[in-house]
Amino acid sequence: MRIAIDVMGGDVGPEVIIAAALRCAADYPDLKLDLVxxxxxxxxxxxxxxxxxxxxxxxxxxxxxEMGEKPALALRHKRQSSMHFAIGKVKSAEAxxxxxxxxxxxxxxxxxxxxxxxxxxxxxxxIKAMPSTSGRCYLLDLGANINCEVENLIQxxxxxxxxxGAVENIAKPRVGLLNIGEEEIKGGEQINVAxxxxxxxxxxxxxxxxxxxxxxxxxxxxIVCDGWxxxxxxxxxxxxxxxxxxxxxxxxxxxxxTRAAALIxxxxxxxxxxxxxxxxxxxxxxxxxQGVVVKSHGNTTEGGFYNAIEVAIREAEQDVPNLIARRLxxxxxxxx
Numbered sequence: 001m002r003i004a005i006d007v008m009g010g011d012v013g014p015e016v017i018i019a020a021a022l023r024c025a026a027d028y029p030d031l032k033l034d035l036v037x038x039x040x041x042x043x044x045x046x047x048x049x050x051x052x053x054x055x056x057x058x059x060x061x062x063x064x065x066e067m068g069e070k071p072a073l074a075l076r077h078k079r080q081s082s083m084h085f086a087i088g089k090v091k092s093a094e095a096x097x098x099x100x101x102x103x104x105x106x107x108x109x110x111x112x113x114x115x116x117x118x119x120x121x122x123x124x125x126x127i128k129a130m131p132s133t134s135g136r137c138y139l140l141d142l143g144a145n146i147n148c149e150v151e152n153l154i155q156x157x158x159x160x161x162x163x164x165g166a167v168e169n170i171a172k173p174r175v176g177l178l179n180i181g182e183e184e185i186k187g188g189e190q191i192n193v194a195x196x197x198x199x200x201x202x203x204x205x206x207x208x209x210x211x212x213x214x215x216x217x218x219x220x221x222x223i224v225c226d227g228w229x230x231x232x233x234x235x236x237x238x239x240x241x242x243x244x245x246x247x248x249x250x251x252x253x254x255x256x257x258t259r260a261a262a263l264i265x266x267x268x269x270x271x272x273x274x275x276x277x278x279x280x281x282x283x284x285x286x287x288x289x290q291g292v293v294v295k296s297h298g299n300t301t302e303g304g305f306y307n308a309i310e311v312a313i314r315e316a317e318q319d320v321p322n323l324i325a326r327r328l329x330x331x332x333x334x335x336x
Contacts, residue, residue, distance in 0.1 A: 001030060003312050004095035007037035008064045008082040009102025010298040012305075014038075017101065018045045020305035025056055028313065034059050034095055037082040061085045067298060071105035075113055083107060087114050090291040097292035097312035099283075101305060107295055108144055108286055115291040118321065120328045123148075124288030125156045126227070126295065127163065128234065129281055129311075134218035138164045138173075141224075142284060143231035153177070153194040153224055158331040159287050159324055160222040161204055166318040168221070176210035176220035178229060184209070203334035241277070279304030283311030290325070292316050 005021050007014045014037060021033050032055045035042050039060035046058075063081040065074045078084060083102050089095035091114045100107055108124065117124055127140035140160050145152060157175050164173040177195055179187040184195070186209060198206040210219045212233060225233070252262035279297070282304035286293040292315045296308035 001313065001316055002032040002034060002095045003309060003316070004034045004036055004059075004086040004089040004098045005309070006082045006086040006098065006100035006102055007035050007042055008061070009100040009107075010296065010300070011067060012101070012299060012301075014041055015045050016300075016302050017305055018042065020302045020309065022046070022049060022051065022056070023302070024306050024309045025052070031055070031313065033057070034086070034089055036061050036086040036089070037064075038062075059085060059089075065103050065106045067103050069103055069106060071103070071109035074103065074106035075109045078106075084110055084114075087111055087291075087293060090293065091115055096316040097294060099294045099296060099305075099308050099312050101296035101298050101300060101308070104143065104295055107293065111286050111289050111291075111293045115289045115293070117288050118290055118325050118328065120332060121155055121159070121288040123152055123155075124286050125152075125159065126230075126284050127160060127287045128284035130215050130234075130237065131281055132216050132218045136168065136281075137215050137218070137220060138222045139178075139215060139225070139230055139233065140222075140287065141227040141230050142234050143227045144286070145227040147228075148190075148226040150190055150194045150197070153191070153226070154197055154332070155288070157198055157204060157206070157222070157224045158328060160224060162324045162327055162331065163285070163287060163315075163320050164222050166320055166323050167314055170221055172205040173221035174205050174207045174219075175222045175224065176207050176214060178212065178214075178223050178225035178233070179209035180211070182209045182211060201331070201334050203331045245277075279307060281307070283308035285311065285315060285320075287320075288324075290321055292321060 007017050034057050036059045039058050042058050061082040063078045065078050065081045065083045086098045087110050090098045123145050125141035126144045129136040130139050140156050161173050161175050214220050252258050279301050282297050282300050284295045294312040296305050
């Protein structure tokens with residue numbers, strides 16, 4: 001398996017991305033990597049580290065897509081950027097997946113231009129695994145589509161179900177629509193029309209409306225919403241996790257007695273701290289493209305980018321885009 005890494009994207013700098021990539025290569029003996037970006041900078045950062053040149057290649061790209069750059073301008077004027085070249089390797093089948101922490105809008109625009117969308121999909125969606133009491137819950141869309149039609153929500157549900165089933169090995173993933181209440185009378189006309197159609201779908205295991213707490217309380221395996229709602233839910237969750245972690249830290253640093261208690265509880269606290277770190281779940285997929293493209297948070301840590309590469313590995317192993325392409329018509333046509 002070969003993964004193309006956009007080394008120049010994001011806010012943290014190539015050093016973090018390269019360190020994560022090399023660590024991932026060390027942990028996955030069969031993994032090959034293309035590090036795409038400024039060759040001189042990449043080789044300088046790799047320095048004297050022991051690198052298997054048969055498995056890790058440096059691919060020079062003279063341009064960089066800036067984080068604040070407009071997607072249309074990046075698509076038009078940055079054809080030699082690290083992002084464009086990395087996605088291009090997926091298009092040419094030189095790589096099985098691409099990972100970037102760069103400009104989300106540009107990544108989606110270039111991905112759609114080079115890879116195209118799957119047949120039957122109007123718009124790709126951003127999907128990400130969220131922690132829940134039973135493992136993981138997949139939430140989409142997370143910001144690619146602010147305004148969604150009924151057809152978009154149905155397509156998101158189909159793609160999310162197929163992806164979750166493949167990656168998590170769940171025969172019939174539970175699919176819910178995020179709403180302001182579980183009752184059928186709640187929500188606007190659009191979401192109620194979508195719910196009615198999903199209830200009639202014989203393939204999907206649609207469980208109805210779910211509220212926000214279902215993300216973390218194992219209320220569903222896949223939760224569907226428009227990009228506006230999904231992005232707000234994601235950013236609120238990340239902020240809350242950091243807030244809770246700080247509250248715990250402050251509580252144990254309050255006085256001598258609490259610091260002593262912290263020493264005793266340290267193994268448990270470390271485990272809890274790990275679960276509360278958003279980077280543990282870093283890596284969101286541009287679902288609906290004819291290839292695996294994974295978006296890492298732009299300000300993630302080495303561990304976070306490592307996790308994003310692992311997301312790409314899992315999806316490439318399961319050949320998620322082709323799996324969806326093969327079964328999408330069956331799912332969308334499975335109405336009573």
